[in-house]
Amino acid sequence: MADSENKSIMFNIEEHIRKRDPLDVRTLLLFNITVSLLLLYAGDFSVLLASFCVSLSVMILFKMWKVISKYIIALVIMQAFVLLSHVQMPYSWLRAVLGVFGFAGYMTARLLPLIMVAHTIIKKIPSSTLVYALRKMHFHKGFVLSLTVAIRFLPTARQEFIFIRESMRMRGIEITGKNFFKHPAMIIEYSLVPILFRSVKISEEMTAAAMVKGIEYEGKKTNLSNIKMTVYDLLFILVSLAFVSSSFYWNRVFDLSKIFFI
Numbered sequence: 001m002a003d004s005e006n007k008s009i010m011f012n013i014e015e016h017i018r019k020r021d022p023l024d025v026r027t028l029l030l031f032n033i034t035v036s037l038l039l040l041y042a043g044d045f046s047v048l049l050a051s052f053c054v055s056l057s058v059m060i061l062f063k064m065w066k067v068i069s070k071y072i073i074a075l076v077i078m079q080a081f082v083l084l085s086h087v088q089m090p091y092s093w094l095r096a097v098l099g100v101f102g103f104a105g106y107m108t109a110r111l112l113p114l115i116m117v118a119h120t121i122i123k124k125i126p127s128s129t130l131v132y133a134l135r136k137m138h139f140h141k142g143f144v145l146s147l148t149v150a151i152r153f154l155p156t157a158r159q160e161f162i163f164i165r166e167s168m169r170m171r172g173i174e175i176t177g178k179n180f181f182k183h184p185a186m187i188i189e190y191s192l193v194p195i196l197f198r199s200v201k202i203s204e205e206m207t208a209a210a211m212v213k214g215i216e217y218e219g220k221k222t223n224l225s226n227i228k229m230t231v232y233d234l235l236f237i238l239v240s241l242a243f244v245s246s247s248f249y250w251n252r253v254f255d256l257s258k259i260f261f262i
Helices: 002-009 025-041 045-061 065-085 092-124 127-136 141-170 177-182 184-212 231-253
Strands: none
Touching: 025 045, 025 092, 025 127, 025 231, 045 065, 045 092, 045 231, 065 092, 127 141, 141 184, 177 184
């Protein structure tokens, strides 16, 4: 009887180890850094399209079905702004406005592949796993802490702002552009001041949580995340880099200017 009770209360650490993700977080970080350099160097739409397709495959692997269509629509809209900026308009002010929208669309479209992978990391990778991965990559402790705090703080601050906006709405105060221009001081006071106080409170809570987790401990730390580079990560890196690199020569094989009107 005693043996059966001891077996029932035995702690099995294997049951608490987080299952491995489809791709290692270091693979995603490496891909983001490489693609950002390629997009900075190359201005061809083919490179952007290839990078977007690879980022799309990352979101599919992590089963982020709800936001995939939104990013596809965003790319189409941004590219439409770019196309409109090349249309000849009779008025100079209209050409200037379309030029501004075209430049904004061009820059936003080039950032979309990076934002998609970063979105996947934030939504699907726990902060503890990300910190452990960055430590294994020998990043500086200050950088790791700053990045972790930013990732944890921004969603919390956004949720707090939603609560403040709902509280203001219950009191008959709407945060709209019209009200901001009519009563700027009141809107700033009723929205900014609570955000500042809540930010201080959130930072204190996050600092206390980090202290409890032994953030100041200088020795070797363990983690319950299964972080390991496998053959799938290597295969993804090789295939994605080959696919994106080949996009430099797509214009020589296919006339993308006729297909996408660019």
